[in-house]
Amino acid sequence: SESETLLKLKDSLQNTDGLTTWKPSTSPCTAQKPNWMGIRCDGRGRVWALQLENLGLKGEINVGLLQDLPDLRTIGFMNNSFEGPLPDLRKIIGLKTVYLTGNKFSGTIPSDWFTGMSSLKKLHMANNQFTGEIPKSLAGLDKLVELSIEGNKFEGKIPDFRQPRLTIFNVSNNKLEGEIPKSLRKLDASSFAGNEELCGGPLKACSTPSKKPATWIIVLIVIAVIVAIIAIVALLVFLLGRRKKLSESSVEAPPPSTATVQNRSVQKEPEHQASAPGSPENSIKGGNGKKGEQSLKLSFVRDDRERFDMQDLLRASAEVLGSGCFGSSYKAALLTGPAMVVKRYKQMNNVGREEFIEHMRRIGRLGHPNLLPLVAYYYKKEEKLLISDHVLNGSLAAHLHGNQTLDHPSLDWPTRLKIVKGVAHGLRYLYSELPSLVAPHGHLKSSNVLLNESYEPLITDYGLIPVVNQEHAHTLMVAYKSPEYMQSKRVTKKTDVWSFGVLILEILTGKLPTNFLQQGKGSEEDLASWVNSVPREEWFSQVFDTGMGAGKSSEGEMLKLLKIGLECCEGEVEKRLDLKEVVERIEELKERDNPGDSDFFSTCASEGDMTKIVG
Numbered sequence: 001s002e003s004e005t006l007l008k009l010k011d012s013l014q015n016t017d018g019l020t021t022w023k024p025s026t027s028p029c030t031a032q033k034p035n036w037m038g039i040r041c042d043g044r045g046r047v048w049a050l051q052l053e054n055l056g057l058k059g060e061i062n063v064g065l066l067q068d069l070p071d072l073r074t075i076g077f078m079n080n081s082f083e084g085p086l087p088d089l090r091k092i093i094g095l096k097t098v099y100l101t102g103n104k105f106s107g108t109i110p111s112d113w114f115t116g117m118s119s120l121k122k123l124h125m126a127n128n129q130f131t132g133e134i135p136k137s138l139a140g141l142d143k144l145v146e147l148s149i150e151g152n153k154f155e156g157k158i159p160d161f162r163q164p165r166l167t168i169f170n171v172s173n174n175k176l177e178g179e180i181p182k183s184l185r186k187l188d189a190s191s192f193a194g195n196e197e198l199c200g201g202p203l204k205a206c207s208t209p210s211k212k213p214a215t216w217i218i219v220l221i222v223i224a225v226i227v228a229i230i231a232i233v234a235l236l237v238f239l240l241g242r243r244k245k246l247s248e249s250s251v252e253a254p255p256p257s258t259a260t261v262q263n264r265s266v267q268k269e270p271e272h273q274a275s276a277p278g279s280p281e282n283s284i285k286g287g288n289g290k291k292g293e294q295s296l297k298l299s300f301v302r303d304d305r306e307r308f309d310m311q312d313l314l315r316a317s318a319e320v321l322g323s324g325c326f327g328s329s330y331k332a333a334l335l336t337g338p339a340m341v342v343k344r345y346k347q348m349n350n351v352g353r354e355e356f357i358e359h360m361r362r363i364g365r366l367g368h369p370n371l372l373p374l375v376a377y378y379y380k381k382e383e384k385l386l387i388s389d390h391v392l393n394g395s396l397a398a399h400l401h402g403n404q405t406l407d408h409p410s411l412d413w414p415t416r417l418k419i420v421k422g423v424a425h426g427l428r429y430l431y432s433e434l435p436s437l438v439a440p441h442g443h444l445k446s447s448n449v450l451l452n453e454s455y456e457p458l459i460t461d462y463g464l465i466p467v468v469n470q471e472h473a474h475t476l477m478v479a480y481k482s483p484e485y486m487q488s489k490r491v492t493k494k495t496d497v498w499s500f501g502v503l504i505l506e507i508l509t510g511k512l513p514t515n516f517l518q519q520g521k522g523s524e525e526d527l528a529s530w531v532n533s534v535p536r537e538e539w540f541s542q543v544f545d546t547g548m549g550a551g552k553s554s555e556g557e558m559l560k561l562l563k564i565g566l567e568c569c570e571g572e573v574e575k576r577l578d579l580k581e582v583v584e585r586i587e588e589l590k591e592r593d594n595p596g597d598s599d600f601f602s603t604c605a606s607e608g609d610m611t612k613i614v615g
Ligand SMILES: Nc1ncnc2c1ncn2[C@@H]1O[C@H](COP(=O)(O)OP(=O)(O)OP(=O)(O)O)[C@@H](O)[C@H]1O
Pocket: 264, 265, 266, 267, 268, 321, 322, 323, 324, 325, 326, 327, 328, 329, 341, 343, 372, 388, 389, 390, 391, 392, 394, 395, 396, 397, 398, 443, 447, 448, 449, 450, 460, 461
């Protein structure tokens, strides 16, 4: 049985303390639900993924045993201590995804090693010690979309990868040499950095004996370029003129009535001019004709929700909520139902239609009091719409940084603590339900924490990294602003912990962490460094947001939370807390200090303790 096979695998490995749930009397999957840590189950109740990451595992991965798991498609042994040659994963028929990054695998890999692994889509084996040439057979895998082999000792030339859907390609920090193949020249220089002898494409030109072109050729080229520019400008002017005429005479249906257009985003410029979903600019035709209606099908991902269609959304009065890094969000109050929020995503083509739908279903199956559920989506190649409930009290960002009035007083300490606890619970749930994602949230920030009528937090925009265009994700998503990504282009299971740490500090200080959410800014200017730079005697007057209005009786607990936030922001991933520890420590926090702790600052936060916080 699968259970026996996996138990044999466990016996063959060392350091298996993390696998306590792998017990003989139980089975890895019940129906479609995993019972064992690191196991994913498919619709038939069989194991389809092994995600055994960050466990310190050692020994030899017995591929012979894994062959006996007929539905196994994904193998993840990232960040363990495996050594020796690459295991012979070819034996596992139909394997799609392999994650071996962050081990000590070594040795050369024969050139034809991957021949026949025709299902392989993702191969991640960065930061190991592989040597020799990059196997040529990798370039022959038609389905390959991700190849991450940076941080090894590969040498020689890069094979000619021509896969059209290759979205992640990273061979940086090896010992590669020669010219970058033509097919890869459009990639960013960071994909190749750290290979001194590599040249061409985005890197320095290869030194070939230079043939100086004759002056008349240069003159001809310059003339040709000028003529081309003039032609393009003329064409653009013509097209713009035509478009204007067309739009003036357009009989398209109007966008949702913009009865109230107001922007409540406090971090971004308003997008008053943005077209609402269904407007002509969107090229989703919201007409009355049958054709229009057919092309506007919403896909609902939950059974417990009343159905509506795009026409209902188009008829609803719309309000622009703001525009984030993916696109704009609108509130649409249905005529016969609740208010919904429609968010437009333009950069979501990392996977094809089927995988996108599968991922949306997966997200739609999630259910937790602190997650804003996805209700429906609309798929179109150029743009996707994700639809969820409107949350009454808007975003945490608006409450922390918006204008406080009598109607909207500043959030008090008990509410802030409740929000932190809710976010912690939501994250814990995401980690247990989306273990195959390296950063199960990936985009945690205060505008993605919404507050319901009782100020219970609902996290949104989670689990999207796999579907967002990689380039876009790398530039804009929060996980990619983390110290580990900035320093070594890695996102790990602790990356969301870092985002959570920043959020905790933002909640306690009321300060915007924009400095380090801006691409390219060094971590010197981040919120944690600022907190640490303030003399500790001044923390209560300078660091904590006075708007919390907490009295002396809560100072100890507030200080404990600040300390947790700082520890989550630890730059070195190895020293940073993991999510489980963070949640456990947050669980222990109370609104008020224990009477015995009343002199907290001078007892618990004694010199030694404070040095730990600061250093
Ligand atoms: N379901 C919702 N209910 C109420 N307000 C929402 C909802 N979804 C988003 N908002 C608010 O609308 C505004 C715009 O949100 P949007 O998600 O488009 O951008 P963002 O969160 O600022 O950035 P990003 O695109 O990076 O997530 C934000 O202030 C957000 O908090």
